[in-house]
Amino acid sequence: MRPHAAIVGAGSLAPQRRTEGASTLGMLARAAKAALDDARMEKAEIDGLLVGPQVGETPQHVPATVSEYLGLQPVMSNVVDLGGASGPGMVWRAAAAIQAGMCETVLCVIGNHRNPEPPRSPNRNPIREFDVPFGASGANVSYALLKQAHMARYGTTDEDFALIAHWARANAQNCPEAIFHGSPASVDDVLASPMIASPLHLFEIVMPVAGAEAGIVTSAERARGRQAAWLLGAGEKITHRAVSQAPDLTSGPLKPSMDRAFAQSGLGVERMSLLSLYDCYTIMVATTLEDAGLCTPGGFGEFMRAHDFGPAGDMPLNTHGGQLGYGQPDLAGGMTHVTEAVRQLRGAATGRQIADPEFALVTGNGATMSEAVALVLGTDA
Amino acid sequence: MTDLSTLKVPGPTVIPLTEPFWEAAAEGRLVIQRCGACGEAVFYPREICPHCWADALSWEEASGTGWLKTFSTIWKPGHPGWIPAVPYTVGLVELAEGPTMLSHILGETPEVGMKLTLAPTNIGGRVLPCFRPEHGVE
Numbered sequence: 001m002r003p004h005a006a007i008v009g010a011g012s013l014a015p016q017r018r019t020e021g022a023s024t025l026g027m028l029a030r031a032a033k034a035a036l037d038d039a040r041m042e043k044a045e046i047d048g049l050l051v052g053p054q055v056g057e058t059p060q061h062v063p064a065t066v067s068e069y070l071g072l073q074p075v076m077s078n079v080v081d082l083g084g085a086s087g088p089g090m091v092w093r094a095a096a097a098i099q100a101g102m103c104e105t106v107l108c109v110i111g112n113h114r115n116p117e118p119p120r121s122p123n124r125n126p127i128r129e130f131d132v133p134f135g136a137s138g139a140n141v142s143y144a145l146l147k148q149a150h151m152a153r154y155g156t157t158d159e160d161f162a163l164i165a166h167w168a169r170a171n172a173q174n175c176p177e178a179i180f181h182g183s184p185a186s187v188d189d190v191l192a193s194p195m196i197a198s199p200l201h202l203f204e205i206v207m208p209v210a211g212a213e214a215g216i217v218t219s220a221e222r223a224r225g226r227q228a229a230w231l232l233g234a235g236e237k238i239t240h241r242a243v244s245q246a247p248d249l250t251s252g253p254l255k256p257s258m259d260r261a262f263a264q265s266g267l268g269v270e271r272m273s274l275l276s277l278y279d280c281y282t283i284m285v286a287t288t289l290e291d292a293g294l295c296t297p298g299g300f301g302e303f304m305r306a307h308d309f310g311p312a313g314d315m316p317l318n319t320h321g322g323q324l325g326y327g328q329p330d331l332a333g334g335m336t337h338v339t340e341a342v343r344q345l346r347g348a349a350t351g352r353q354i355a356d357p358e359f360a361l362v363t364g365n366g367a368t369m370s371e372a373v374a375l376v377l378g379t380d381a
Numbered sequence: 382m383t384d385l386s387t388l389k390v391p392g393p394t395v396i397p398l399t400e401p402f403w404e405a406a407a408e409g410r411l412v413i414q415r416c417g418a419c420g421e422a423v424f425y426p427r428e429i430c431p432h433c434w435a436d437a438l439s440w441e442e443a444s445g446t447g448w449l450k451t452f453s454t455i456w457k458p459g460h461p462g463w464i465p466a467v468p469y470t471v472g473l474v475e476l477a478e479g480p481t482m483l484s485h486i487l488g489e490t491p492e493v494g495m496k497l498t499l500a501p502t503n504i505g506g507r508v509l510p511c512f513r514p515e516h517g518v519e
Contacts, residue, residue: 002409052506082455124394126396126425128391129393129394129399129425130393130397130425130481130482130483131507133390133393133504133507133509134471134483134484134485134511135390135455135460135469135471136459136471136483137391137458137459137460138459138460140457141453141455141459141471144453144455145451145453145471145472146451148452149450149451152451167390194456194457195456195479196456196457197454197457198453198455198456198468199453200453242425243473243483244473244482245481249450249451249473286486302409305428340443
């Protein structure tokens, strides 16, 4: 299949632990401008807009609000609401809209501030009614339940999982913007960090930060001759929302999503130069490595010991530090795996560039291992 | 151990559809829905059957038994009202009828795979369908 579209620009705001009086709209504007500058395109070329949900600040009419703020009048726009899979989910939707002839160049932008008053609206969903009253509030509990299930089924150990956090922190040392730049962590450091929700330790959990990420997706015609990360394949699957309703606790919807993305691209996982894998928690990386077929179910620990996951290693993984090392800029966290892959494939990952990159696997994950998007990106059409 | 009944924690956000579940819970019982068309048991309560979309759900008394699929012992709760209760355990209970629910798990040494039985417990002034180990670890 010939690719229909490519990512030709990426923009990121450095993650910040806190903001004071920042507006999400303002942050989105700065990330969008950075991506457009990176693409060396003109604002007038943007005719499509995909944005994330903005609970609290702009609960409705988000595309119109963002368009107006940016002075855009898009002929295709929408909200992509897939949690941490929203960023990758925007990329294939942009390509699909371009292929359908609805637009030619799409701005995909997502982010959030961290002002003292968190912009959250009251939930009235089944999780609020049937999980919260028993003492299960927040994502930590859900991923703790998933990690415990994995350990119980396969006998995997805390040391196995700690290796994932250790490598994320190690790679963050090559990314000056990362929130844990200057703070590496050994396996022992991870294991010695406080228990938050057993069996999850603090260093196995992302640090929430403010931030925004943007990408410019354009048609094959316009991408030709530019530094581009081509969209070679994509897959998506949504299975549930509450962890109690998960059809499987040790394998997730990323498995069929990655299968589909690889099938579309005609490539196998062994061809990937970079693994840019969603890592809200260590367990998410473990399950994704296994679901990708990089190791056997339950075998990720051995895999983590057998490879070097740094930019000069044999298996580069989350070279920006992943969200475990970079910080999680709310829903934009998933987009960092896209923007990092774009930089690596375009040879622009200064200070952490991998040698001769050809292909990257990007994954996004939302809610309780519920919402999955996988992308295969490549340097050539 | 903290008396859970004294916690200031969020209770269920009951709607008319789910009232039978919470009314039974207050009486120390567990009720779930079953579809009259496909026969599947359903939790959490729905308007129509999520399996076959038939409009044929009715309430039935659940056996109150199940097994622990996974659990987490919470040291840093997501809601501050739970801080006096730490460490406490929540888990996923696969009910004998089939569906899985999240619940509060009583007892000090939970283990994946253990059989559980319903243990109605007052949390924050409301009796909720919690679970405890049935015969210890299998």
